[in-house]
Amino acid sequence: MRLGTFHKKKRLLINKIKINFLSFLFRSKGVSPVPANCIKSCLLIHDNSKLGDLIVLSALYRALAERNISLSIISCGVGHAFLKANPGITHFFIKDSNNIPDVLKLRGELARHQFDVVLDPFETQPSFGHALLLSGLRKHYILGFDKWYKRYYSSYHPHDEQLTEHMATRTRVICEHLFGEGVQYDERYDLPLPADVEQQLQEFVGDSKVVIVNPIGAKKICRMSNQQIQLIDSWLKENHPELRIIYTGHPKDLPLIPVENIETLPFKDFIHAVALTKYCQYVISVDTALVHIASAYxxxxxAFYPKARHEDYPSPIIWAPNNLRAQQVISPTCSACDIKETVLLDALKRLFQ
Known part of the structure; x- marks a missing residue:
């Protein structure tokens, strides 16, 4: 076992022990659920920086707003910037980190508010900081989905423990739990844009037809090889010269793209990449966040996905595009750069059929 793996497993074990110990001191008070017609406020906990989580659950924000339920969200600064234009979200609580002082500060802020229901909808790695946050909300009714925090919840839901469904189905599970089986809601993702950002992108795109290419994801396993990137670029230029190719990705990764004179966005904030997706014609991406954004529009x-690292967590199923106009190509290995050129070319041809 490598030293890094050993330390990772050790931290995981220590966190599990701390979580279980804290649960005996601050066990959920067994709060009863509020009747559906009496729910007026809801707090949703997003305790990581993954934007994909916020996108696939965005139909829930609209469903709550349509029922005049005030929704507050705990998230990081990135999550706030991403969702701040959504009229269905009343308030954001910013969590700076999982450090104990930051969590205690957030708990103090939350203590000044009352919520009819608290949602903990995302699974996380066992985290003492998350447990500490939940323990401060034990006077509220908490509906949760993470098995590590069962003792902190008023109600634990074992939704998709076998991991065979898309993450977006959790919206349906939450709505049925709160409002009853067979409840009707709009299942489409909901990503409103700030008016100024939308205008900037309309002017930037103009009348051109845009294809977005995002070849370098945040994880090493979600990165295309230089040969793959060059193949995509040359194929697009040869077969669809009418398209304007715009590359997106993390600013530090864009200089690594092995194509001369690429066009990128002149804006720094990620929300502009979101807006570009709304006004483009095609998306080619290894980054799942952009894939989900493309699904919203x-x-x-x-979409190029690496093979799941572990059989017990089939990520290409759970985080699939969820878009009838999307093609998903899964690598034969745990790295997207191992997708064969023939497979890549066939997928490109199908995209433009």
Whole structure:
């Protein structure tokens, strides 16, 4: 076992022990659920920086707003910047980190508010900081989905413990738990944009037809090889010269793209990349966040996924595009750069059929 793996497992074990110990001191008070017609306020906990989580659950924000339920969200600064234009979200509580002082500060802020229901909808790695946050909300009714925090919840829901469904189905589970089986809601993702950002992108795109290419994801396993990137670029230029190719990605990764004179966005904030997706014609991406954004705007998408690292967590199923106009290509290995060129070319041809 490598030293890094050993330390990771050791931290995981220590966190599990701390979580279980804290649960005996601050066990959930067994709060009863509020009747559906009496729910007026809801707090949703997003305790990581993954934007994909916020996107696939965005139909829930609209469903709550349509029932005049005030929704507050705990998230990081990135999550706030991403969702601040959504009229269905009343308030954001910013969590700076999982450090104990930051968590205690947030708990103090939350203590000044009352929520009819608290949602903990995302699974996380066992975290003492998350447990500490939940323990401060034990006077509220908490509906949760993470098995590590069962003792902190008023109600634990074992939704998709076998991991065979898309994460977006959790919206349905939450709505049925709160409002009853068979409840009707709009299942489409909901990503409103700030008016100024939308205008800037409309002017930037103009009348051109845009294809977004995002070849370098945040994780090493979600990065295309230089040969793959060059193949995509040359194929697009040769077969669809009418398209304007715009590359997106993390600013530090864009200089690594092995293509001369690439066009990128002149804006620094990620929300502009979101807006570009709304006004483009096609999306080619290894980054799942962009894939989900493209699904929100119903854009034809070619999504490259690495094979799941572990059989017990089939990520290409759970985080699939969820878009009828998307094609998903899964690598034969745990790295997207191992997708064969023939497979890549066939997928490109299908995208433009």
């Amino acid at each position: 119903d854009r034809p998408t070619l």
